[in-house]
Each structure stands twice: as structure tokens, then as C-alpha cells.
Amino acid sequence: MSAAALDRQIRPIYDALDTGSNKSAILACNKLLKKYPKSDLLKSLKALALVRSQKVEESLVLCDEVLASKPTDDSTLTAMMHVLRHLGRHSDMVVMFEDAFKRQPGNEELGVQTFFANVRTGNWKTAQLHATKLKKQFGDDRYVYWGIMCAILQANDHITPPNMCDLLYKLAHRLASSVWSATEFNPDRLHLYLSILRKLHLYDDARTVLDSEQGKSICSRSLACDELRREIWKEKGWLKEEGKLAEERIVHKQDRNWLEFLSVLDATFSSLTSSNEAPDASAREECTQEAARVRILFTKVAEEDGRKDRSGLLALLELEKRARIHDVSSDPSRLVDLLQQYHETFGDKAASYEDLKPYLDMDGEDLTRWISYLDGLPHSSSSLADLQRSINVYKLSRYNLQPSQYTVELEVPRALHLKQEYLEALSLGKDLPKTELQPADDLAILAAQVYVGLYSLSGDKDHLQHAIVFLEYASKKSPQSYLIHLHLIRIYRLLGAPQPALEHYRLLNVKQVQNDTLSHYILNRASDFSLAASGDLTYASECLESSQIYLSNTQEVKKGNTQTNPRRANVRQTADFIVRAFNGEKYSQIPDFIAFEDRLDNSLERDLVKMEHVRMRITHETINSDLIDMELIELKFIFERMHHDNRDFALLPNYQPLGQPSFVTQTTLMRKQPGFGWLSVFLKIYIRALQQASDMDNTVEEKLLIGDRPKPSTGPDNNVPLNDRVSIRRPEELAELTSDELTFYNYATDLADWLAPYHDHTRPPPSVVLAEATKQAELKTGHPLKGLEVPVDSGNGHAKKAEDAPLVKEAPASLVTFFTHMQSRFKALLESNSPSPELLHVASITQEALILLNIETLRFKNQSVIKVHKLGPLAQSFKAIRASAVGILGEMSKDLIALGEGEGTSESRKAFVEQCKDLQGDSNITHDYVLDVAKKVTDARKKVLEGFGKGIARVCTNHA
Amino acid sequence: MSIIRPFRATDLFAFNNINLDVWTETYGISFYLSYLARWPDLCCVQQAPNGPLMGYVIGKAEGTSTEFHGHVTALTVAPEFRRLGLARSMMSFLERVSNDVYGGFFVDLYVRCRNGVAIGMYEGLGYSVYRRVREYYGSLGLGPGGKDDEDAFDMRKPLSRDPFRRSVRPNGRDMIVSAHDVS
């Protein structure tokens, strides 16, 4: 066959792959494979098409054939690279390239690809050694820098022991000193070199480089190098020098980077801060004089800049704040003078309030003066500037509102006043296009926060309804305001109306990485609102959708061998960019990319959502061994992760007075924010239950998984075996649970402790489980499971003898009392007319307890297990618990449905409208408009109460 | 008054206050990483002293010979930090790097024809319309914006390597091309 001929025939396969027509690619491969049965390229292309159409097992077979033949040609290697990435077999990729490079050691491209393959797996040590090899062989300096970068990355890797770190940095330093030259102009090489010098505290060496013309020139055009330079100066305590430089930049170059001002300020107080001992009189005197000099400097800047730039005035405020802290302030009235001056100059900028916030923590004379100043200011909305000033004054006054002034009686008129101001100010923006924000928006947000504060003070949910009525109106006027949407989301959820919350969330148009930081606004404790059990999968799908972002960026091990439909492709996107950054020598980016990937892969929100999804899933899916095994594997991986909290709470401003709970706290469901501890507890609950229910012990699991395993965790107890770790209870974790979740945790623990011996006794041995898995896989795919040797069990290969069955113990009393306790919780909430989220929470936890009981007892549904092991009495005792649970849940279900019916009536709407009467009364917020909102809220509450109630009834039927 | 520093990958976790905006697109992760992996020096953020991000610019360098230029891919400032001169200072940063480091002939950018505020600002900064590109953007979905909704202006400003201003022209608004003609 001529190469050209084959080439021509293969082209259509590439085209098919490019356009995603995997089916036709497979067909074309098959055809050609008949002619060229040995072609590695064809096999690898077919493997690629197969893996892309989710046919993992078939792809694995081809993949192994190609790997065994140790390919060296470019096209095959490239195709295989994609296949292996899809399969998560990054280590195999390394081996493949290493082999190829060994066979063609003069091929630089193969050498580079081998390096990249190691980079993809985060195998820094091997990558570093390989870079040295490349340098030796091909001579390019960039390979030395690659090696340096790898040494540093290895040192920074959390699995590297500290003493090793030091050695690695020294190695990096040796390498760097050998290549660094005075003619180097690449800022990223300098950045890399400096980061080593900094880490090794070789500050003087760093300074020599930075003070040279070369260093200065690079820093002047690289923000990254200049940033590092600043950090080095600061760390070493060269504050005075840095201050002088910064002063020059401010004065001569008109540089207004706030960092320059901070440098001047740090220098000003350095005589007091640079030593650990208490400063003596001369140091104080020096500082006082410096402060006076710098004050003149900043004053001049402020005067020159006028309204053009805020730096000068803000620096004066910061100077005064620090002078007070160090007790060198010379004029007790200066702080308030400056605040006033600032407000007069920049009070018409939206940022002014946030600018001033750090300086508002005051008391005594200052506070009195400041408040009376604010009180004396006029409010007007006759121009945009006036309106912004007025808004800022409201915010500032509110910040320092004293507890005696913060009462229900005083707050209600304030809210109404804000409403009035808002409506009047709307005229300023009436001609703006729909794409613009209304300048009056902040007045609406302030009013809403006042109402939420009122709810917090009084517990009266009417205030929340006021907030909703008002914000819905404001949202219509300013549809682009994300802040109004976010406020509405929080308040609707608090009111037990999840549907409109979700609608507003969708209007935010959350995309891509924002899912990670924002989905908590809607998915936090979403299982309490999920109607999955009654067939409405809205929330369950929302969980899956918001999690897509992780799947496309992650490396995950899958239960590929037994699963015909594994999760989506596991291409590590970030790894590709790390490779690109190496290729383009953008070293400054690489640690950031790794940090980014780590934070995304190990995102707390990712796994909180996962947990919520599992909890929803089990309410409507059949619980069988597939579900149990899949979830168990995944939850165990999650349990090993060191999580990062990327949730964006800072997005919501807080306008509650100093010392009061923040708006975020006030709108957190049940005032408990699930975090690391909450996740850990729920993982433990489910891992324990699923482990008991599963036939798959560690040996079996090890055999059935394909792909690379995640790096071992370095958590505090990582040397404690997982089985023991899931039984550890930590007080700080318990603190994140609601009281009902804590009760549930205790219940789950008692249940698992009680049933553990019977599970361990009756679980089939690994050989039986593996044989069954093989059989199933062959039935499904026509291929046997690869590389699977069924182990021979110790003993006679049979399940343990019936005679050794552990004695049947009576069920712990706590299991029954759990349900009666939840019943009385529910009744009490019902009677006290509590807001529905808590009621739903109690119902949802009770339902979860029933489902957990069924997961734990699924194994014993099998009559022969009961018979063979003589576990009849055991089965009887959990039947009794189940019956009592079902009875109690049945009543809850009825109560919820009845409550929901009450919500959906015209009386309830009328009552709503009546309560919000004080908001009506002009042409804007009319009776009909309020009625519409009332309908929206009550319908949403009806829907969730009824839906949840019906769901419980179904769960009871399914699990009875 | 703000901190100017490099755009870092981890800033993607903190840019919601800026990106929850009609004019600002949130791209896939690989979009941002591809810029950072190649033109980190053309990307920067402005940060408030107490932490929140205020705005950012993302740019690249592209083109060959006299077409070599800096390109503003995204420029945006969070609503509460607008009208403080941040966009102005980020544009001058990007122009400086395009000029001093890359030696480009001009800086260019695309902007929705409907985005009056931004167009006005760019004109104030010395940019002029080079051509109008049909259907460059997807619809904003905000009702009748007509052609202005999806069409873009390609705006340019010459740098010091183009002293005779060859990269711009006076009647750019009348030069209409389709989205296929630009890449």
C-alpha cells in the first residue's frame, strides 16, 4: 500500500471525527481495517470514535492493542493522545510517549511531547528530569527553564514533604543561576528567577537584578514582575526605599495606582512598625514628622486632582486612620473633617460609600458630629448627582444607626420613606434604554434590606412580603439589575416560594464558571424544595446543569468496566493550558492555572450540589445496586478531596447597621450555612449506608475501575483508613447542621452501627461479585472484562457459614423515637405558623430517614438471605420501624397538602394584599399589581407544599 | 484610586459583580486561559483597596506586518465603579503595552452599535469607526434594537508606529462588511 493512498482514504475519517459524526467514522474505520488489519492509525482513530460515542469497553480493547505495539508515528500518537485523555489514562500516555522517544531519541518533537505528557499528569519530578535530558540533547535554554518550573511545582505540590521542598528550591536556584544572563529580557524568565530568590530569602540577589537597568526595564513593562518586586521589598522591610520610589511615581509620573499610596503610608509608619519592640520617643517623633510631611504631599495631590481622582483624599483618610492607631494623630477633629470633605467632593459617585466604610467605625464626639453632619444634609433627586449623594447619605446614616434607633416602630416609616424617595427618583431614569440600570435602584435595595431587617427583628413574615412587592416592581423598572434579582431570590426562598426564586436566578443568565460561584444562591439546601418525588425534576436537573462545568474540566475515575454509559468525557482542559503556557514560556501563569484547577476541581459547591442531587435522586429513582455502587464510588472520591469554598457571598452588599446581623445572615435558610462540615457529615452518612448496602468491597472496586486514581488526600487523618474515618464525629462539623439534621445524623449512625455485623456477614465474597460483574459485562457488550483475574477466596470459596451468623440484636430505641420526635417537631411548627422552609426541612429529613432505612435494609429484602442466615427476627424489627415511619410521614404528607390548598385560595391572596396596603396608594404600585404578586407568591407556596406532600406519599408507597 | 495588577486565573471566581451585566460576556474557562497562556501582559484587573474587583481588560496582539496590532477583547467595569476613570486607565495601559512591548501599529476593538456609552467613550479616547460589521454579535434578546443590536463597529486608534494614521479612515461608519470578512 502506498502511504499516499492510505492517506487519501483516511482523510474522510478525520473529517467525520471533526464534525462529530462518530458513527460514520467507525464505519469507515471498519471498512479500511479489513484491508489494513494491522494499521495502528486506523485502530486508534476507531478507538477515538468509539470512546466519543461512549463505547468505553470496545475502545479499551483497541487502545491496548495499539499501546502494545509501541507506536512512533505522529498521527497515531496524536490520535492516541486524544483517546487516552478521554479515558482518563494519562499515565498510559506518558508511557506511550516515553517509549516512542526512546525509539527515536533524536526526535525533538517526541521529546517535547513526552515532557508535556508528564506535565498533563502533574508528574513534576519526571518532567523535571526529562527537561534536563532535553537540554542536554537539544541545547535550548528554555528546557532549563522548564526544568526550573517543574522543580518549583514539585516543591509546591502538597504531597511533597517540607525538607524536600527546600532541596528542590535549591536545585531550581542552581539551575536558574546557570542560565540567567544580564541580557535576558523575557519577563516570565525574570519572574521565575525572582520567585526562587524570594522563596530562598536571597533578597539582596533579587535586589541586584531588580536595581539593574535590565530589571528596571522589565518591571516597567511587566505588571507581574513589578508586583513581585513590590512583595519582595515589603517582605524584606525595605519600606523606606519603596516609599521614596512610590512618592516619585506619584509626584512625577502622576501614577495613581493605590499600591503606590500604600507604599508611602507603610514607609511613613515604618519607624513604629519595623521593630518588634515598643517604639521609643525618637521613633514616635520621627513618625509624627513624617506623617506631617506626607500629609502635605497627599493634600497637594488631592488639590491638584480635584474630582479627577480619589486617591489623594482617600490616602489622607488612611493616613489619619493609621495615625490614630499608632497614637500620633495631632488633630482630633481631622477624621470627621476629612470624611465630610470626601463626601462633598465624591459623594455623587456610587463607589463613595464603599470607599468610606473602612473609616466609619467611630464613637463619642466623632460619631455625634458625623451623624449630625449627615442629618443636616438635604435629600433631593432633582439631578443624577443629587440622587447619588442622597443614596450615599442614606447608606452612611444607616451604617452608624445606633441600637436605640433600630426598632420596628422606627424602621417601618424609614422603609416607607425610602419607597417614596424611590418612586420620585424614577423620573430621572424614565428615558433610559432598557439596557441601562435605573439610577434609583439602590433606594429599592435599601428599602428591601430594611424590610428584611424588620423580619429579623419581629419574626413577622409580612415584612418579607413587603420586600417582595417592592422589589418585583423595581425589577420591572430595571430588568438588568442583578442585585435586585439576587435580593428577590434570597427573600423568595425565605418565604418558601422556590419557583419565583428560580425564575429570577435564570434571569441572571449564569454561565460557565459562574455556576461554581453562584449556584449556591438557588441550590443551597435545594432538596428541601425538590419535588422530584412527585415527578417534577426541576431542581434535580438544575443540579446536573450547574455541574456540567466541572465535568468538562476534570479528571475522574469511572466505574468504566461495569458501566455501559459512563459520565462525559474527562478531558482536563486546564492541563492543556498549562502545556501551552510552558510552550510559550509564560511561567508566571502556571502556578495560577494550577491553583485555579485545584479550586475548581475541589470546589465545595461542586460537592454540596452533588450531595443535594443524591438526596433528590433517591426520592424518585429505584434504589438498586447500580445506583448504590456508582454513588458510593463517587462519594468516596469526594470524601478524599480537600475542598475550597469559591461561593460568592460578597456579591450581596450589606446595608444593615453596624453590629446587626448582615443581610446574608438574615436571609440564610434556618440561619445555618452548609459548608465543609455539613458536607463531611452528609458524606459520612451516605458512604456508610452505601458501603453497607453494596457488594463491592475495596478489592472488587479496585478491579472494576479504569483510569488514573486521584492523588491521595493530605487531610489531617489521611493515614486513618476510610472505613474508620467515616465514623469520626467532629464538634465543628456538627455546628453546621440544623437541629433536625443533627437528629438525623444520630439516627443514621445508630442505624449503621446496628446493621453493620449482619451486612458484613451476608455480603457475597469478592470472587462471586467479580464473576457476576464479568457475566453482566459480557451480556451487555459482548466483551469480557479486561485484565480481570477473579481472586481465589481464602477458605472454601463459599459465603460464610450460616452458623456463624451474628446474634440478632433488637433495634436501638432511638430509631423509632427519631420518627416520633420529628412528628412532634412538625406539629409544633405547624401550630406556630412558622415559615414553610423549616416545615419542609423537617418533612424532608423525615422522608430521607425512611429512604436511608431502605438503603440499609435492601440486602435483606432477599428472602433467601434471610433464610440462609436465619435473620428472620432482624427483618421483623425493621419492618416495625418502617411501618411507624410510613404512618408518620403519611400524616405529614396530608398536612402539607392541606396547607398548600389553603395557600392557593382567594382569601390568602386577599390577606396578602391587605397586609401590603401601606405600599399601595399611587399610580405605580396599584391594588391589581399587588394582587399579581400575591398570586405569584401564594401559588408558589401552594405548589411546593402540595408537591412535597404528594411526593412523600409516593415515597411511602415505594418504600412501604 | 484602585489597585492595578495582572489578571489571574483565580480572578474568574471573583468577577461576578463585573460580569453580571448585559454588555459583558462570560466565556468558557478555556477562553480566559487561552488569553492568559499567551498574552498575560495584555490582561489586567483593577481592584478596590478592600478587595472586590472593579473592572478588567483582556487583550491580545495579532495581525502581520502593518496590520500587527493590539486588540481589546473585553473591557468592562462593575456598575458601582463606573465613571471613575477606570476604563480610561485600562485602555491607556493596553495601548502602552501594545505600543512599547509589542510594537503594534494600532489598537482595535469591536463594540455593539447599540452600546452608545462605550462608543462615546472610545471616541473620546481617540478611537474612530473603521468599519461596520454585520451580525457580528448574537442578539441581546432585549426587543427591538434592529441592526444595532447585532452589528458591531470595528474601532481603531493608531499608535506611534503609524504616525501617518494609515490604519484609520474618516468614513468608517459607511464601510459595511459581513461577519465572514473579519475573523
Ligand SMILES: CC(C)(COP(=O)(O)OP(=O)(O)OC[C@H]1O[C@@H](n2cnc3c(N)ncnc32)[C@H](O)[C@@H]1OP(=O)(O)O)[C@@H](O)C(=O)NCCC(=O)NCCS
Ligand atoms: C464602557 C465602560 C467600560 C466605561 O467604564 P468607566 O470606567 O465608567 O469609564 P471611565 O470612567 O474611564 O470614563 C471615561 C470617559 O468615557 C465617557 N463615559 C463613560 N461612561 C459614560 C456614560 N455613562 N455617559 C457618558 N459618558 C461616559 C466619559 O467621557 C468618561 O470621561 P469623564 O468621566 O471624564 O467624562 C463601562 O460603562 C462598562 O463596563 N460598560 C459595560 C461593558 C461594556 O460596554 N464594555 C465595552 C464593550 S466593547
